[in-house]
Every structure is written in structure tokens, then in C-alpha cells.
Amino acid sequence: MLKSSSRFVATATSGVITLRQKLDHETKDFYNITIAARDLGSPALSGYTSLLVTVSDVDDNAPVFHEDKYAASLLENATAGTFVAQVNATDMDADEAHKTVYYSIDGGNYERKFVIGELNGTVYLNWSGDGLDREKVPEYTLTVAAISRVNNTEQKSTVLVSTEGVIS
Numbered sequence: 001m002l003k004s005s006s007r008f009v010a011t012a013t014s015g016v017i018t019l020r021q022k023l024d025h026e027t028k029d030f031y032n033i034t035i036a037a038r039d040l041g042s043p044a045l046s047g048y049t050s051l052l053v054t055v056s057d058v059d060d061n062a063p064v065f066h067e068d069k070y071a072a073s074l075l076e077n078a079t080a081g082t083f084v085a086q087v088n089a090t091d092m093d094a095d096e097a098h099k100t101v102y103y104s105i106d107g108g109n110y111e112r113k114f115v116i117g118e119l120n121g122t123v124y125l126n127w128s129g130d131g132l133d134r135e136k137v138p139e140y141t142l143t144v145a146a147i148s149r150v151n152n153t154e155q156k157s158t159v160l161v162s163t164e165g166v167i168s
């Protein structure tokens with residue numbers, strides 16, 4: 001017979017303890033379960049023991065972006081290396097390998113004018129050809145992804161980059 005936890009259940013006569021509800025390391029990572037054994041005597045005599053259960057972490061959470069949308073504005077004479085935007089996502093998992101977030105640009109990166117820091121989420125300008133041209137591309141809509149790599153779960157967000165003309 002079990003006391004103090006309903007997530008675990010014991011079979012009355014065999015002493016086999018089974019799980020009847022899903023565990024989550026981020027909610028509760030340790031259980032101390034008291035198990036009672038009772039005989040059928042009158043009066044019944046009981047003995048108690050403890051079962052200590054440690055719940056280890058798995059990569060069950062995907063990163064979550066702090067914003068659904070980010071916006072940035074650049075002068076069209078901005079040069080390679082110019083800061084564009086900082087995106088951030090947080091992963092609820094506990095283990096370092098499970099909570100490390102990797103960033104990538106998944107779409108909208110016309111002529112590969114933008115790069116993102118894989119680990120820091122910093123978006124900046126980077127190209128080797130022509131600079132920005134407001135008349136040609138007034139606005140970029142970048143799709144950025146935050147990825148948790150063990151289970152490869154990801155979430156996406158958008159960075160809207162508008163280009164401002166320079167009076168020359």
C-alpha cells in the first residue's frame with residue numbers, strides 16, 4: 001500500500017510498484033514514497049519502508065521565443081557586420097544539453113544578406129556583393145528558428161527588417 005503519492009501504484013499482494021501518471025523532471029524531480037506492508041492479523045501489524053525515485057531530465061521542451069515578431073530598421077548604406085536584431089528563446093529543460101538553444105535563419109534571407117549567431121541569436125548584416133538597395137528590396141521578412149537539438153524540437157519567429165533611404 002502506498003502513501004504520499006498518487007503517481008505510483010502498488011499491487012496489493014505482489015509488491016510491484018507501477019507508474020500511473022506521466023512524470024516531468026521540470027515539475028518534480030524526486031519522490032519519496034512510503035510503502036506500507038500489512039498482514040491480515042487482528043489487530044493488523046504493519047511495516048514501512050521508503051522508495052526514493054529520482055526523475056532524470058529528458059529533452060521534452062522546445063525553445064520558446066520571447067517575442068513572436070522582431071522588427072529592425074536599417075539605413076540602406078549600412079555596412080557588413082552591422083547589428084540588425086537580437087532574438088532570444090528560452091528552453092525549460094534542466095540538463096545543459098537539453099536546454100541549449102541553437103538559432104538559424106530558415107527563410108526570407110534574400111541574397112543571404114543576413115547571418116545569425118548560432119548560439120547568441122544576434123542577427124547582423126553580412127554580404128560580399130552589393131549592399132542594401134531600398135528601391136530593390138525595401139523590406140525583408142526573416143524566419144528565424146530556435147532549435148533544441150537532442151529531440152530536434154524547434155519554434156519559429158519573424159524578424160521584419162525595413163530599409164531606410166539615405167539622403168545623399
Ligand SMILES: [Ca+2]
Nearest residue numbers: 061093098148
Ligand atoms: Ca529542450
Ligand SMILES: [Ca+2]
Nearest residue numbers: 057058060093
Ligand atoms: Ca525536460
